[in-house]
Amino acid sequence: MDVETAPKPNAAPDAGRPLRVLAIANQKGGVGKTTTAINLGTALAAVGESVLLIDSDPQGNASTGLGVGRAARKVTMYDVYMGDKTLDEAAIQTVLPGLDLAASDPDLSGLEMELAASPRRSYRLRDALSALRATGKYSYVLIDCPPSLNLLTVNAMTGADAVFVPLQTEFFALEGLTQLMRTIELVRGSLNPALEIQGVVLTMYDRRNSLSEQVARDVREHFGDTVYDTVIPRNVRVSEAPSFGKPVLIYDLKCAGSQAYLQLAREVVRRERERREAKKN
Secondary structure (H helix, E strand, C coil): CCCCCCCHHHCCCCCCCCCEEEEECCCCCCCCHHHHHHHHHHHHHHCCCCEEEEECCCCCHHHHHCCCCHHHCCCCHHHHHCCCCCHHHHEEECCCCCEEEECCCHHHHHHHHHCCCCCCHHHHHHHHHHHHHCCCCCCEEEEECCCCCCHHHHHHHHHCCEEEEEEECCHHHHHHHHHHHHHHHHHHHHCCCCCEEEEEEEEEECCCCHHHHHHHHHHHHHHHHHEEEEEEECCHHHHHHHHHCCCHHHHCCCCHHHHHHHHHHHHHHHHHHHHHHHHHC
């Protein structure tokens, strides 16, 4: 991966604003990344936060999972990355009040080649987020990253305050986590020195499976308090919801998956409040 050198006077994303930008990332596929982006965004909106979900994956699963079809995507993240539109112009109101979406576009798959010779190619999203921060419109921005290390992932981590890591409770998921930590260190070293790990959330957890318990124990031993207390259980209703173009909280509010994401949202908000208080002191 070719990275640029961060400019010295403005090495980190804008600080001190109430907006918190989280890149939801894991370089291993199938860990519940997009599912977490959709449902955490929905749950945060449900508990009173104002949220923008950025679908920065060319597959567009987050957009589809929120019921936003191709025809409704008049302005997309491709337009934002190319500098033709702002994030505010790309934001689409979803069925849930408080949750907006900046939709994906298949053209994002060719973005790396299109911007190969462009200046500040790794800062396109950060520049767009700087304008959005000034509006005070949102309290959280969640960026659904592709499951690979490419220009879209680099842009997300360069523009984010922190990385939010969904981790499936299976053995091979730990290998993906190791790769992700290397990527975060790389971005910290050259593009965004202030990048933090927001937290690790265990997904697809099966209490009947001893391996799930073992992986959870190993992750907590290694990452300590960085791992959220809330775990997302393996739940058929969570798996079904995207096929209906709905977050699971709208598809079936009472199911175990919905309740877990609501609990996670409350924990995210509480930890964020504690983080801000600690910085003041």
